[in-house]
Amino acid sequence: MAASKVPNGAAPHGINGALPAYNDWPNEQGFETFDEQKEPVELTVKGKIPAYAAGILYRTGPGGYQINTSKGTTFSMSHWFDGFAQTHRFELHSPAAGEENVTRVTYHSRHTCDGLIEKIRKDGGFSAMSFGQQRDPCESLFKKVMSSFSAARSHDGKGVSGFNVGVTLKPDMPMPAAAVAGRKNSKTGEDAKIAPLDTLWLKTDNAALQQIDPTTLEPLSVAKHPKLHPDLKGPFTGAHSCTDPVTGDWYNYNLEIGRTATYRVFCVSAKTGETKILATISGTGIRPAYLHSIMLTERYVVICIFGAYYAKNGLQILWTRNMLDAMEFDPHQRNVWLVIDRRETNKGLVGIYTSDPFFAFHPVNAWDAPSATNPGKFDILTDIPAYDNLDVLTHFYYHNMKSAHPSAHASAGAKADSSRPRLTRWKLPAVGADTVAVTSNRGEAQRVFTAPRADTPELPTFNPIYATKPSRYIFGVCDRGHSTFVDGILKFDTHMQTAKTRIVHAQSPGEPIFVPDPEGRAEDEGVLLSVVLDGEGGGSYLLCLDAGGLGEVGRVEVGRVVPFGFHGVHVAAL
Numbered sequence: 001m002a003a004s005k006v007p008n009g010a011a012p013h014g015i016n017g018a019l020p021a022y023n024d025w026p027n028e029q030g031f032e033t034f035d036e037q038k039e040p041v042e043l044t045v046k047g048k049i050p051a052y053a054a055g056i057l058y059r060t061g062p063g064g065y066q067i068n069t070s071k072g073t074t075f076s077m078s079h080w081f082d083g084f085a086q087t088h089r090f091e092l093h094s095p096a097a098g099e100e101n102v103t104r105v106t107y108h109s110r111h112t113c114d115g116l117i118e119k120i121r122k123d124g125g126f127s128a129m130s131f132g133q134q135r136d137p138c139e140s141l142f143k144k145v146m147s148s149f150s151a152a153r154s155h156d157g158k159g160v161s162g163f164n165v166g167v168t169l170k171p172d173m174p175m176p177a178a179a180v181a182g183r184k185n186s187k188t189g190e191d192a193k194i195a196p197l198d199t200l201w202l203k204t205d206n207a208a209l210q211q212i213d214p215t216t217l218e219p220l221s222v223a224k225h226p227k228l229h230p231d232l233k234g235p236f237t238g239a240h241s242c243t244d245p246v247t248g249d250w251y252n253y254n255l256e257i258g259r260t261a262t263y264r265v266f267c268v269s270a271k272t273g274e275t276k277i278l279a280t281i282s283g284t285g286i287r288p289a290y291l292h293s294i295m296l297t298e299r300y301v302v303i304c305i306f307g308a309y310y311a312k313n314g315l316q317i318l319w320t321r322n323m324l325d326a327m328e329f330d331p332h333q334r335n336v337w338l339v340i341d342r343r344e345t346n347k348g349l350v351g352i353y354t355s356d357p358f359f360a361f362h363p364v365n366a367w368d369a370p371s372a373t374n375p376g377k378f379d380i381l382t383d384i385p386a387y388d389n390l391d392v393l394t395h396f397y398y399h400n401m402k403s404a405h406p407s408a409h410a411s412a413g414a415k416a417d418s419s420r421p422r423l424t425r426w427k428l429p430a431v432g433a434d435t436v437a438v439t440s441n442r443g444e445a446q447r448v449f450t451a452p453r454a455d456t457p458e459l460p461t462f463n464p465i466y467a468t469k470p471s472r473y474i475f476g477v478c479d480r481g482h483s484t485f486v487d488g489i490l491k492f493d494t495h496m497q498t499a500k501t502r503i504v505h506a507q508s509p510g511e512p513i514f515v516p517d518p519e520g521r522a523e524d525e526g527v528l529l530s531v532v533l534d535g536e537g538g539g540s541y542l543l544c545l546d547a548g549g550l551g552e553v554g555r556v557e558v559g560r561v562v563p564f565g566f567h568g569v570h571v572a573a574l
Contacts, residue, residue: 025482
């Protein structure tokens with residue numbers, strides 16, 4: 001098998017894989033590319049993208065991980081979660097009069113951590129806290145101890161662009177007025193045709209939020225959690241917060257570490273920008289953990305303390321200076337589920353459950369329903385791609401994912417099963433109305449079904465109209481072992497417990513964003529938008545699929561590599 005030759009944009013040094021691409025499925029350029037396009041460019045549209053998909057697709061995630069420094073060296077981030085944040089903006093312009101489909105798409109992008117990049121370029125290294133940066137094992141004990149005092153900082157640069165924030169995006173997120181910077185660009189011309197969008201925020205698992213301009217993508221401000229409420233003092237939160245689909249209120253948690261772990265669940269009002277603490281939870285059996293997401297139903301906020309515990313109540317992070325090396329998975333420690341009432345004032349914690357241990361990134365959807373066996377109580381159901389342990393976190397080191405790297409070859413195929421999840425539906429039965437203590441008797445979280453690894457979607461999405469309501473279909477990327485990263489788009493039917501996939505050789509897709517058909521009646525009537533890397537051709541394209549059958553209806557050729565990102569959001573045109 002001959003090694004694949006592909007361009008790699010503006011990577012500081014070339015693709016250095018020692019082997020041919022695994023299974024002749026090259027993907028390295030999706031990680032290596034360090035490039036940005038600050039001015040909008042016209043893209044080539046093929047096929048028939050429906051008019052209702054018009055609007056803006058934002059994508060965010062790592063935009064490269066290597067920097068040529070002033071010291072004559074090349075600095076590299078080790079872990080995909082630490083790559084340099086970059087946001088992409090695809091504007092699908094509304095069809096002109098007499099046209100039925102989107103025929104014009106423009107694109108631009110920019111790094112949102114320029115201050116951090118320049119500091120590393122100047123200093124030749126990086127010393128702040130990270131998710132998984134591997135440090136020099138020969139570093140002196142004195143330097144390691146002294147550096148630990150700065151490890152809790154969320155950035156390593158100056159100004160609002162010194163923060164590396166780029167996991168999820170939230171348009172018009174409720175915030176206190178004092179935390180919001182004014183836009184530098186008013187909505188005029190084509191931008192005015194987009195649904196009202198005054199602010200755009202980037203989020204991560206650190207308790208800092210970065211505001212960027214919705215048009216230029218320029219960083220405008222940074223708001224740390226104490227700006228929301230003085231009691232939100234902890235350094236950690238969930239990149240995936242939740243929004244009430246009716247009121248627009250925004251929900252998340254803040255984790256404070258120390259002698260004890262304290263989770264504070266809060267809500268920011270869409271009407272007033274005021275932050276309210278719904279529950280403060282600490283005590284016996286409440287351990288600090290890496291929680292990427294929360295869940296929301298019509299009545300409750302739900303937190304599952306997944307099995308990615310921070311050692312020594314989180315203080316281990318001050319020594320390791322990264323989150324991953326401070327985590328431990330205990331196969332004998334049961335997961336704890338916390339249910340917080342979000343409707344009744346001062347109710348706080350109303351349910352506590354346990355389950356077999358597992359780790360997860362992304363609960364898909366959650367809803368509550370009256371209990372059939374306990375009148376006056378409610379059952380909660382949620383679908384979660386669940387991992388047996390923390391192997392997936394080490395799998396996301398760059399060398400374990402890049403198609404030509406020996407480490408990726410050594411752990412590919414069936415050998416990577418421990419890094420693949422299984423979609424599980426969980427049920428929390430008979431949630432009551434009364435406040436409970438963390439020392440109360442704990443209910444049992446029940447497994448409703450578990451899907452095979454091959455049929456499990458990651459980076460899962462669903463029809464947003466069904467948020468907090470029973471939903472049937474889940475869309476995501478799949479990993480069936482054809483490549484060293486992801487290899488297709490998958491649709492899972494939770495009623496039939498069957499999967500449908502679209503797998504095309506050497507095409508590596510990103511998270512599929514569901515855009516509902518406003519005239520559709522079925523839950524899966526709409527299209528999926530996914531940014532795909534063509535590993536053989538060496539460029540990326542925006543793929544538009546019919547969500548019903550996963551057939552291609554259109555695509556937009558970007559003409560360059562769009563780095564593999566994490567998450568996105570579609571803002572519909574008026």
